[in-house]
Amino acid sequence: MLAAVQKNATRGDPRSVVKAIDQFCRQKEWAMNVGDEKGCILDSVVTEVNPATVLELGTYCGYSTVRIASLLPSNAKLITLEFNPDYAAIACQVIAWAGLEDKVQLVEGASGDWIPKMKEKFGIETFDLVFLDHWKDRYLPDTKLMEECGLLRKGSILLADNVICPGTPDYLEYIRNSPRYKSQYFKSHLEYTKVEDGLEKSVFLG
Ligand SMILES: O=C(NCCCCCn1ccnc1)c1cc(-c2ccc(F)cc2)cc(O)c1O
Numbered sequence: 001m002l003a004a005v006q007k008n009a010t011r012g013d014p015r016s017v018v019k020a021i022d023q024f025c026r027q028k029e030w031a032m033n034v035g036d037e038k039g040c041i042l043d044s045v046v047t048e049v050n051p052a053t054v055l056e057l058g059t060y061c062g063y064s065t066v067r068i069a070s071l072l073p074s075n076a077k078l079i080t081l082e083f084n085p086d087y088a089a090i091a092c093q094v095i096a097w098a099g100l101e102d103k104v105q106l107v108e109g110a111s112g113d114w115i116p117k118m119k120e121k122f123g124i125e126t127f128d129l130v131f132l133d134h135w136k137d138r139y140l141p142d143t144k145l146m147e148e149c150g151l152l153r154k155g156s157i158l159l160a161d162n163v164i165c166p167g168t169p170d171y172l173e174y175i176r177n178s179p180r181y182k183s184q185y186f187k188s189h190l191e192y193t194k195v196e197d198g199l200e201k202s203v204f205l206g
């Protein structure tokens with residue numbers, strides 16, 4: 001995938017990086033990027049929220065990192081957490097090829113360890129937008145942890161990938177029944193397939 005980006009995408013052109021990855025995943029080898037269809041929904045939410053601070057849980061190869069960072073205002077900060085060192089190493093190069101390294105802080109490690117350190121390590125007060133795309137059984141515990149750490153403010157937006165496939169049943173049940181969130185489901189498809197999947201957008205009400 002990285003070779004395809006370096007061969008087919010223009011340095012410093014995030015859209016060409018996104019296009020090169022989508023082309024590779026459609027023609028050569030499926031990969032678990034959020035993809036072009038759900039990516040458009042992600043783009044519209046990022047544009048609407050116009051966030052100054054973003055947390056991405058699950059960098060993988062940096063596809064959604066590039067999509068989000070390319071839409072951020074110049075002073076905005078995107079912190080992206082990746083547990084797998086091999087994914088992180090690729091993502092770092094993909095983000096650099098897109099020319100977005102100044103907007104992105106790629107952190108390697110476990111979300112459960114890093115979320116409590118966000119304020120002290122990165123000077124973050126609260127996140128305007130959180131994109132959840134990591135282990136599906138971590139969406140719920142990490143959301144509760146963000147609440148406990150005071151990282152969400154009235155109006156913070158959580159956008160969760162894969163709520164249907166592979167699925168995040170405990171997270172959906174919690175977020176849709178909690179009086180502290182207002183949720184909306186965006187029906188779509190699993191990246192590069194016809195299988196149903198979707199994004200759940202939730203506003204923290206404080
Ligand atoms: O597992 C996924 N993502 C997490 C990857 C590891 C995250 C590591 N990490 C990062 C930070 N903390 C922990 C994922 C899976 C699929 C999928 C769907 C159908 C299928 F048949 C196979 C796979 C589709 C996605 O869109 C996904 O996001």
Ligand SMILES: [Mg+2]
Nearest residue numbers: 034133161162
């Ligand atoms: Mg995903």
